[in-house]
Amino acid sequence: MEWQNEITRLLKITYPVVQAPMLGTTTPEMVAAVSNQGGLGSLPVGGLAPAQTAELIRQTKALAEQPFGVNLFAHAIPDLDLPQFAAMQNFLAKLCADNQIPYQEVNVQALRFNTYHEQVQVLLDENIPVVSFTFGVLDDAIIKAFKDKGVVLIGTATTLPEALLLEEKGIDIITVQGMEAGGHRGTFLEYNTLPLIGLLSLVPRVAQAVRQPVLAAGGIYNGKTIKAALVLGAKGVQVGTAFISSHESKAMSAYKKALQTATDTQSILTKSLSGRWARGLRNKLITEIEKAGINIPSFPFQTSLTAGIRAEAQKQNNKEFTALWAGQSAAAAEAKPAAEIFTQLIKQTEELS
Structure with a gap:
């Protein structure tokens, strides 16, 4: 060839x-x-x-x-929507508390x-x-x-x-x-x-x-x-x-x-983890964010809100609370x-x- x-x-x-x-x-x-x-x-x-x-x-x-x-x-x-950011942070903090995942609050003023x-x-x-x-x-x-x-x-x-x-x-x-x-x-x-x-x-x-x-x-x-x-x-x-x-x-x-x-249906498109459309395997973190019905902050603000959760899940080898990016x-x-x-x-x- x-x-x-x-x-x-x-x-x-x-x-x-x-x-x-x-x-x-x-x-x-x-x-x-x-x-x-x-x-x-x-x-x-x-x-x-x-x-x-x-x-x-x-x-x-x-x-x-x-x-x-x-x-x-x-x-x-993009410009930050502060009320949207705060609402998502409050939701994620409660979700983590309910699932024994440590959550470190993100100081929006310190974000760079x-x-x-x-x-x-x-x-x-x-x-x-x-x-x-x-x-x-x-x-x-x-x-x-x-x-x-x-x-x-x-x-x-x-x-x-x-x-x-x-x-x-x-x-x-x-x-x-x-x-x-x-x-x-x-x-x-x-x-x-x-x-x-x-x-x-x-x-x-x-x-x-x-x-x-x-x-x-x-x-x-x-x-x-x-x-x-x-x-x-x-x-x-x-x-x-x-x-x-x-x-x-x-x-x-x-x-x-x-x-x-x-399976062939597990790979889905979502904005839940980062604020940008991405394809990955569905897990509990994605499902709970989607079920909450809260507006998702734009990328990279949502990325910053979920970063600590995803890092902690990776330490625990916990696939339910991190990003499992994957194609079809x-x-x-x-x-x-x-x-x-x-x-x-x-x-x-x-x-x-």
């Missing part, structure tokens, strides 16, 4: 297969494992402080023998959110060759700064209009995220709506409409799904959930087990080394040629 195309040439990789950047589960070890096998490992740093961003990049560099990318969150911080603007110089200084982003579009000046240094830019689109805007901005590669994808939706043109366009419909429409090569994301987990995406017009794929159960993943054991035993192909996730998962994807695809 001939793997070389526009994406492999742009990214200087052997196979057009990208490991999705998954904040909270992706590790430098996972990123390096995929890159060292000829794919593109992606390091998520969205919302992290510049010093932490630099440290993770250096850890990954020490392990990676091939290029890897870094992923940014390109959103703007890191933005991608503060991280850009770190990426430039570290000579990162590939920068991907989601939740929006980078500022024009920042796009130019990256372009001037030869950085390959990858943007995320969940609709055709979003893809056309990324094309207009001169983004090099467009990741087309279908509704099957796990984790946060990359939607940015209509923040409060939920595009429910599947990959089967979205990929050919975008691939036909834009000049840039397209990466398909959402539900990709084996050779057949990779082959299907390529037939639809994608030049490569992005794979996420399949790596969450890998040995290199930071996911707790109960999370990994939940993926492997997931969750049950296919296997507990193997990331390198083995990657090479299996390549082998399965080649066997179909």
Whole structure:
């Protein structure tokens, strides 16, 4: 099978297969494992402080023998609705008390959110060759700064209009995220709506409409799904959930087990945990927030309210009170080394040629 195309040439990789950047589960070890096998490992740093961003990049560099990318969150911080924030905090405090989960009150006055603007110089200084982003579009000046240094830019689109805007901005590669994808939706043109366009419909429409090569994301987990995406017009794929159960993943054991035993209806879309639409496995925290009928604060304010709960649940290996981000192909996730998962994807695809 001939793997070389526009994406492999742009990214200087052997196979057009990208490991999705998954904040909270992706590790430098996972990123390096995929890159060292000829794919593109992606390091998520969205919302992290510049010093932490630099440290993770250096850890990954020490392990990676091939290029890897870094992923940014390109959103703007919305205005805070204080009464809404307070109402949600009161509800979460009571929910935790009822379920023996320690809850640390969030001081809204002390909240500070890191933005991608503060991280850009770190990426430039570290000579990162590939920068991907989601939740929006980078500022024009920042796009130019990256372009001037030869950085390959990858943007995320969940609709055709979003893809056309990324094309207009001169983004090099467009990741087309279908509704099957796990984790946060990359939607940015209509923040409060939920595009429910599947990959089967979205990929050919975008691939036909834009000049840039397209990466398909959402539900990709084996050779057949990779082959299907390529037939639809994608030049490569992005794979996420399949790596969450890998040995290199930071996911707790109960999370990994939940993926492997997931039914086809457990993966749902919710704003409950972060304030942005995201796909994950339903659990008690999601269900209780939805049942409460309280307006959910916008991202990243809701993220800050649930962060302590999720962290405590992870310490307890409690899958009911944390985020179990996962796509619709969750049950296919296997507990193997990331390198083995990657090479299996390549082998399965080649066997179909």
